[in-house]
Amino acid sequence: MKDSYSLLVVDDEAISRKHALEDIRWEKLGVEELYEASGGLAALDLIRRQRPDIIILDLRMPGIDGLKVLEVMKEERLEGQVIALSGYSDFEAARKMLASGVVVEYLLKPASEDRMFEAVYKCVERIEEKRLVRQIREQEKTAAKEEHLDLKLPMDRKKVLIREAEQYIRENYAEKLTLDQVAQQVYVTPAYLSRLFSEIDGMGFSDYLTKVRMEEAKRLLHTRRKKIYEIAEQVGYRDVKHFMRVFRKLEQCTPTEYREKNLLKSFGIGEEKR
Structure with a gap:
């Protein structure tokens, strides 16, 4: 596994952010860098600057909501494993996002500590799988170059x-x-x-x-x-x-x-x- 990961919590409710950031032992998953944002605009600024590995994103917020954040991330090709948080009314939209691969996990609010912990673990697994695939591809290019070099x-x-x-x-x-x-x-x-x-x-x-x-x-x-x-x-x-x-x-x-x-x-x- 990678040495450490970064996590951004985006929620307009201060109590929810505090709970997610302070009450869960994220270091057990290698999550050491923690960020927070109270709205979509601040979230996008952080995503562009810090490139967090994992984002816990509330879909319903005043102003620029989570759905708009996802839209901008897709347009700007901003990477990050997203866990969507919202109520039953957004379930159909979240289901479509899950199917498209934009969102890794969808959790109903209020989500328990164990649910969030397991969702973040799922994101960590995905990051490691992608890293492994990238390493294999790089080695196969390298190998092709060396085979060509071997001839000369x-x-x-x-x-x-x-x-x-x-x-x-x-x-x-x-x-x-x-x-x-x-x-x-x-x-x-x-x-x-x-x-x-x-x-x-x-x-x-x-x-x-x-x-x-x-x-x-x-x-x-x-x-x-x-x-x-x-x-x-x-x-x-x-x-x-x-x-x-x-x-x-x-x-x-x-x-x-x-x-x-x-x-x-x-x-x-x-x-x-x-």
Whole structure:
């Protein structure tokens, strides 16, 4: 979810505004910026200047009412998730607005705290869905550009990119590294970096990271100074059981067996006689 959201309450009744702004724990939904307006004109001014994410809008107010505010918002393409507040007499108009997507939720006055809370939560969900769709679309454009770039990028440049990624991994293997993090460091998408690892190194990102971690683990196992679980954590494994499974799969022995064999070799024990 986004770090925080902004909420505008538009109502000509001061008591209703005070109730909506002060009696509900909006911070539980990540709503931290709160605004209020007592009429349509002030509301439009705030919407233009502050661009609130969510608007609780009373449809019936003196002067410029909520219906006019919605009309102007549509004309000026002012974004904002709107929750309409009004009585039974406006239900048919509100139903049409709900169908058109202009209004997210319609609440009858007086609306309970729980009703308003749930309506705002629904708006937050919609904002996050839109953000996610936008991110996916941006990545698919980016991906298309990189596919085009890949056709022109010479092999030596690809090798430079992968070496930069490898260097970052070797310097940060003890952290909880992800493909996304490394890709950000070399300014390419995760999918493109994954392809480069396969093309240049003949192995995936995860395999390369594991290789680096295991090489460091073997180096540390050459002495008895550190315990197995300490070595596991030092090379990036918070779960020592996972570290031991991976080590045994790659080295065909446990970390302790590896350490003991190498200590024996250092004393000349176990070597074949010439």
